[in-house]
């Protein structure tokens with residue numbers, strides 16, 4: 001039986017600069033076992049850099065990252081503790097899928113019989129004899145996941161694992177990740193795909209410009225712990241937007257031009273509009289999608 005502590009990822013004050021550019025800015029969080037945690041952020045937010053720092057592939061400028069209380073470099077059998085997928089192009093194109101995994105197993109003192117197990121797990125047994133260059137992007141992605149599982153690790157760190165997967169592959173991955181978490185593993189998956197994260201994750205770490213904006217159960221974020229979201233339409237949307245922001249609201253604009261307002265109750269929005277003679281065409285509470293919640297968070301974070 002694994003101890004819970006063995007599989008907690010702990011990040012403390014983690015920072016990374018490249019020259020003057022800050023890629024990761026003082027991140028502190030824990031990733032616990034038993035749930036799927038999504039590391040959510042736009043392109044360039046700092047997700048890959050953070051994962052690379054946890055995996056000891058890059059040196060932090062400040063702070064630390066530990067898995068089960070140890071830095072990655074100090075783990076006695078890293079692949080048996082942490083499985084990772086950073087780049088599905090990492091497999092040698094001239095090797096067969098099976099040989100790639102055999103090589104990975106041999107170089108990490110993992111019994112060769114485990115190769116057949118992981119090929120089955122990711123549904124690649126039928127193409128195991130194909131060279132990597134002949135595999136589709138989705139198959140290569142599954143091969144990368146097979147490699148991550150080779151050491152039967154309690155911790156999995158996967159960077160954008162849905163890349164290249166078709167709709168069926170994405171559905172497969174979703175169930176697969178949830179099953180791995182249910183087995184008691186720590187599963188951290190980075191993504192910029194809101195819809196996918198909304199369907200897969202239990203817990204969210206939201207990152208923007210290297211900073212942590214939220215560390216929260218998905219359910220709480222969607223329930224609007226940051227306040228109700230209102231959808232407001234007006235023929236003078238620009239003016240209304242300025243008035244609401246001046247009154248303390250956070251306002252983003254939906255694709256159809258409606259304002260998405262958080263931080264003020266509907267009564268106040270109505271009073272602000274009436275006070276300046278701005279007509280309203282619509283004022284309604286909306287169910288927050290993860291995308292709405294994310295936009296509100298990043299707008300608020302950006303203004304801070």
Ligand SMILES: Nc1ncnc2c1ncn2[C@@H]1O[C@H](COP(=O)(O)OP(=O)(O)OP(=O)(O)O)[C@@H](O)[C@H]1O
Pocket residue numbers: 018021022023041042043044045046047048049050192
């Ligand atoms: N080796 C590097 N040298 C210089 N800048 C870098 C390096 N690696 C990352 N960066 C910068 O650090 C920031 C964070 O990049 P990172 O790849 O971690 O983001 P990300 O959230 O994973 O985005 P994506 O989804 O696009 O991979 C970006 O501005 C990026 O340009």
